[in-house]
Amino acid sequence: MNIMIREMKANLKSLLIWSIGVLAMVIAGMGKYAGMKGTGQTMNELMAEMPKSLQAIMGTSGFDLATALGFYGLLYLYLIVMASIHAVMLGANIIAKEERDKTAEFLLVKPVSRAKVISMKLLTALIHIVLFNLVTLLSSIIMVERFAEAETVTDGLLLLMSGMFILQLIFLLLGSVVAAVYRKSKKASVISTGIMLVLFILSILINMTEKIEMLKYITPFKYFEAATILNNGKLEPVFLFLSVFLILAFTTLTYRFYQKKDLNL
Amino acid sequence: MNMYLHELKAYRKSTIIWTLSLIAIVVLFMSLFPAFSRDAEDFMKVLEGFPEEVKKAIGLSFDTLATILGYFSYAFLYIKLCGAIQAMNLGLSIFSKESRDKTAEFLFTKPVTRTQVMTAKLLACFTSLILTNLAFILAVLGTVSMVKTEEYSGKALLMISGSLLFLQLIFLGLGVFLAVLLPKVKSVIAVSLGTVFAFFMIGMISSSTDDEALRFFTPFNYVNDYYIIEHLRFETSFLLVGAVIIILSVLTSFLVYRKKDIHSV
Secondary structure, eight states: OOHHHHHHHHHHHHHHHHHHHHHHHHHHHHHHHHHHHTTTTTHHHHHHHHOOHHHHHOOOOOOOOOOOHHOOOOOOOHHHHEEEEEHHHHHHHHHHHHHHHTTTHHHHSEEEEEEEHHHHHHHHHHHHHHHHHHHHHHHHHHHHHHHOOOOHHHHHHHHHHHHHHHHHHHHHHHHHHHHOOOOOGGGHHHHHHHHHHHHHHHHHHHOOOOEEEEEEEOOOOSOHHHHHHHHHSSSSHHHHHHHHHHHHHHHHHHOOOOOHHHOOO | HHHHHHHHHHHHHHHHHHHHHHHHHHHHHHHHHHHHHHHHHHHHHHHHSSSSHHHHHHHHHHHHHTTTHHHHHHHHHHHHHHHHHHHHHHHHHHHHHHHTTHHHHHHHSSSSOHHHHHHHHHHHHHHHHHHHHHHHHHHHHHHHHHHHHSOOOOOHHHHHHHHHHHHHHHHHHHHHHHHHHHHHHSSSSHHHHHHHHHHHHHHHHHHTTOHHHHTTTGGGGOOOOOHHHSSSSHHHHHHHHHHHHHHHHHHHHHHHHOOOOOOOO
């Protein structure tokens, strides 16, 4: 319990900064919508004919920008990127910082098993990403609700945010795996964010051509896309299954490797 | 001179990795251009069936976007993202590492002034960025001429890819400034990634809503690629703002650094 309280405090500042960031993002983004309203309605028919790569380059990709929720779909991509950065760095940091700050000896001579240390740390991280998600969800509901005309937005937003939460979990655990496996604690967050950036760029490349469509299973950024979620009204089962698999695998790996890790002090 | 060479060597590996990643992004994106240009041609035929007003509404921006330069500008967005992270990381890391790695005492007891230290470090950053940019521009010229389907303006291409250096210098300045201002930077990537993505997202909002005023707040939009393609010149007001940011951040960093209280334990 002490470990949890300690970690809650240690990461509170960064959570606050990120929450303010995401809040500003939602408010500024939806604020922009007020000014955009009404334009682009005539384009919808034409957009439907447009090949995927062209839509990507024109920056519309299948959203009905005339509705508040459609505009929010555009924003969603950036929200999940923010959430993923926060999660991956949190996961890598919370594990690696003991070695980086030379406090590993202090912590691990305490009468707690390594498994318990990781459990406590991961639980704290979980609470943090839940809080991040709630801030996003609430601010989104309030802002989108304000601009929505006779459309129900809460269901869609809840779906989108549950997708974001799964992504956060995947990246949090990705970060912790890297920190548990990699010997040099200083590089853990660099490497895990590097992996995240590569996956992000890959997801953009996939938008450009149908030829590498198969790669969409590799990058979590393609798992939950606003356009598909909003159109189908549910998260895609294939990707849900894949995510659960990834989450379980990463958790096991984190425990496995950290318990046997030769700490670098 | 010793300090300059030492820093160059210390950042050699990271410069090489960043340069190779930038080149990889260019090659990956440009290798998808042939498929994209076929898509664009098909869409042109569809477009002919639409009424004149619709064609006019979409036509102008589409004509610029569907060319190889337009496509490159799209890819360049993500190159800028990576380049900005590289520059900010470099500036932030090089000026915070002495107190992080506890080497401050070693360095500052040498018979050199703080100004000399700072100049050497800044020059090393500058050299590393110049080398990255040279390799990057060569890669761009090579790949673009390989995949081109029609003639394009070489000058515009050079201007666009050359603007990467401008963006990187701004973020280098910001990184240096933050490193000097903050008492201690524990995790470089956390700060730099957060800052760069914040500006990147402001940039995305500004360009997807065509907000001119917002452009001033994000270095990502100081150089408008489509403006260059059409007019073959930069927008002076934005160049000035960028230059002012670079000069101001470097100058204030010098002033602060000379008197900074550096913690060595």
